[in-house]
Structure formats: structure tokens, C-alpha cells
Amino acid sequence: MRWHPVRELAGFLAGNWLVEREIATAADIRIGTFHGTVVVEAVDGELVYREEGVLDLGTHRGPATRVLRYRPTGAARADVHFEHGGYFHDVDLCTGRWQVEHPCRADHYLGEYRVFGSTHWQQRWQVTGPAKDHTIVTDFRRSA
Numbered sequence: 001m002r003w004h005p006v007r008e009l010a011g012f013l014a015g016n017w018l019v020e021r022e023i024a025t026a027a028d029i030r031i032g033t034f035h036g037t038v039v040v041e042a043v044d045g046e047l048v049y050r051e052e053g054v055l056d057l058g059t060h061r062g063p064a065t066r067v068l069r070y071r072p073t074g075a076a077r078a079d080v081h082f083e084h085g086g087y088f089h090d091v092d093l094c095t096g097r098w099q100v101e102h103p104c105r106a107d108h109y110l111g112e113y114r115v116f117g118s119t120h121w122q123q124r125w126q127v128t129g130p131a132k133d134h135t136i137v138t139d140f141r142r143s144a
Contacts, residue, residue: 003096004115006076012093012118013040013047013070016143023057026133032057034064038140046071047078106130118142 006012016039023032036053047070055064067083076094081087089100089111096115101108107129115121119142127134 004117005096006093006115009070009072009076009078009091009093010042010047012076012115013049014042015040017140018143019051019053019138019140021136021138023134023136026135031134034138036064037143040070104129107132 016037019034019036019038021032021034022030023034024030033056034053036051038049038051040047040049042048049066049068049070051064051066051068053064055062068088069081069083070078070091071081072078073090074092077090077092079087079090089102091098091100091113093113093115098113100111100113102111103109107127110126110128112124113121114124121140123136123138123140125136127136
């Protein structure tokens, strides 16, 4: 597959996105979904990512939100931080694909960004740890 290179991260990410997320076990059994929206806007030199939607996970169904801060370090690069300021990972989409790792206490997150075009991208996370062994796949499609 050919990936879609990103020349300028802010221009690519900024705007409104529809989000569909699936969470599946290592045996590919779906255990959860998330449906919602993301708004990415430039604020004080950062790209602020605001996600809102509904999470279905096991017997839980309810609203879910997340805020991330992309701090640009180059044309298509950024350091990604959680809302509380803690470092999450780096990203460089100049080739349209990026792999990343994030240790989280006893768990390990192995992630990948995939850019399919100017209106569609995806994140994939393989999560392993003492009580975790699942995959999270999130599709982003630009909203009109």
C-alpha cells in the first residue's frame, strides 16, 4: 500500500473529523467501540485535539472524551502530550506512516499512524500487559 505523505501537520490535522474505533482481543473478538468526533485547532502554537463520543466497552456504555496536545517540532512532526502535560509519543507523517511505542506502567502500547489521503487516516495500537492483550483501531474521516 502507498501512504499519503503529509507536508504540513497543522494543515492536515486541523479541522473536524468523524471517528470510529474498534477494540478487539488478540483472538479478534470485538470487545468495544467508540463513535464520535474530533476537533483539532491551533491554539498558542499547539494543535489541540479534542475527542468526544460514546464508548461501548463490555457492559459500559457512556460518554467519553480525550484531549491531546500536538506540539510541532517540524513541518510534519510533533511531540504528542496528554492534557495533563505528560509526554505520550512523537509523530512524523512526512511519509504518511509512523510507528511509535508508549510504555504505560506495566503495559506496552505499540502504535502506528497510517495516512490514506487528505480526508482519511488511521491509528492502530497493540496493547499488551499483565491484564491487557488487545488491539485498538481508530479511523478518522474528515467531516464536512
